[in-house]
Amino acid sequence: MGRIVHCCAILPISVKKQNDMSNTITVSQIKEIVQQAYNEIKSNTSGKNADYIPFLANIDKDLFGISICLMNGQTINIGDTNYAFGIESVSKVHTAILIMQQYGAQKVLEMIGADATGLPFNSIFAILLENDHPSTPLVNAGAISACSMVQPIGDSDKKWATIVKNITDLCGSAPQLIDELYKSESATNFNNRSIAWLLKNYGRIYDDPDMSLDLYTRQCSLGITSNQLAITAATIANGGINPVTKVQAFNKELAAPITSLIATVGFYEHSGDWMYTAGIPAKTGVGGGIMGVLPGVMGISSFAPPIDSAGNSVKAQLAIKYIMNKLELNVFNGKQVHIVD
Numbered sequence: 001m002g003r004i005v006h007c008c009a010i011l012p013i014s015v016k017k018q019n020d021m022s023n024t025i026t027v028s029q030i031k032e033i034v035q036q037a038y039n040e041i042k043s044n045t046s047g048k049n050a051d052y053i054p055f056l057a058n059i060d061k062d063l064f065g066i067s068i069c070l071m072n073g074q075t076i077n078i079g080d081t082n083y084a085f086g087i088e089s090v091s092k093v094h095t096a097i098l099i100m101q102q103y104g105a106q107k108v109l110e111m112i113g114a115d116a117t118g119l120p121f122n123s124i125f126a127i128l129l130e131n132d133h134p135s136t137p138l139v140n141a142g143a144i145s146a147c148s149m150v151q152p153i154g155d156s157d158k159k160w161a162t163i164v165k166n167i168t169d170l171c172g173s174a175p176q177l178i179d180e181l182y183k184s185e186s187a188t189n190f191n192n193r194s195i196a197w198l199l200k201n202y203g204r205i206y207d208d209p210d211m212s213l214d215l216y217t218r219q220c221s222l223g224i225t226s227n228q229l230a231i232t233a234a235t236i237a238n239g240g241i242n243p244v245t246k247v248q249a250f251n252k253e254l255a256a257p258i259t260s261l262i263a264t265v266g267f268y269e270h271s272g273d274w275m276y277t278a279g280i281p282a283k284t285g286v287g288g289g290i291m292g293v294l295p296g297v298m299g300i301s302s303f304a305p306p307i308d309s310a311g312n313s314v315k316a317q318l319a320i321k322y323i324m325n326k327l328e329l330n331v332f333n334g335k336q337v338h339i340v341d
């Protein structure tokens with residue numbers, strides 16, 4: 001007993017263990033660890049804003065926020081968590097869920113795939129290597145293909161409304177298009193145009209290629225906050241029921257396959273390193289956002305514009321990793337997590 005008190009005196013935030021396979025954490029411990037992560041990482045200056053999309057180069061590089069949403073709908077937010085930044089590739093998760101909902105998980109596997117590419121997000125080589133297959137809806141090729149699959153086929157306006165409604169259900173409030181980002185990205189997305197037409201050549205675009213690319217570009221240009229992304233991640237962690245609004249955003253059977261896609265390729269060519277060090281399936285975007293799904297426990301998100309060479313936010317990675325490691329949370333450690341007030 002004396003030893004435990006001594007230990008707690010040294011480490012004010014210690015994770016209480018009932019036994020080796022159980023991890024009980026209080027909400028105030030989580031808040032303190034999030035604050036510590038924020039304080040430690042805030043002044044980190046590594047990485048650089050994405051500049052291949054001109055609009056993103058001019059976003060304030062010092063913006064930084066961390067958000068968590070628990071399974072009871074309680075949210076924890078520190079920093080710039082209400083700033084709407086470009087969702088970019090994080091939106092690939094939302095639209096993957098939409099087509100899984102419309103077609104079923106098996107069809108998505110057949111029409112797009114569920115494999116890691118091990119290559120950058122915008123790789124054309126990956127399409128050729130996979131013998132015409134886009135591999136996964138979480139890289140550009142698969143995401144453009146996913147937008148082509150969104151029903152109703154042939155109707156751009158209705159498809160767009162369906163995409164936005166799905167994102168709204170997942171995050172509990174409507175995202176707003178950042179018009180300047182959409183224009184900037186549309187004017188410079190030459191590589192993605194090649195991908196769309198290469199997929200058409202291979203029969204992997206299931207609607208008009210230009211329309212599918214435009215929907216993809218538009219969804220990437222939606223403004224989202226880290227609070228909204230934490231709620232999306234919590235909805236996935238909660239089997240499809242948004243813990244804040246209680247809306248059922250998707251069927252619970254889809255929670256495992258979508259989380260597996262996120263784990264497999266969420267960080268592109270750095271996905272293995274990420275899972276090894278952070279232990280949480282997470283998806284990144286070049287706008288600086290990352291959202292992580294800890295099944296049955298929480299959704300977590302962080303946002304900071306400067307990214308690394310693979311397009312993943314440097315500070316958001318550090319923040320999520322810090323919190324996971326300090327709280328001994330890890331999808332692979334086999335521990336039952338109990339969060340108490």
Ligand code: GLN
Binds near residue numbers: 088121284287311
């Ligand atoms: N819209 C961006 C692109 O297609 C998204 C990339 C990303 O966030 N990794 O290049």
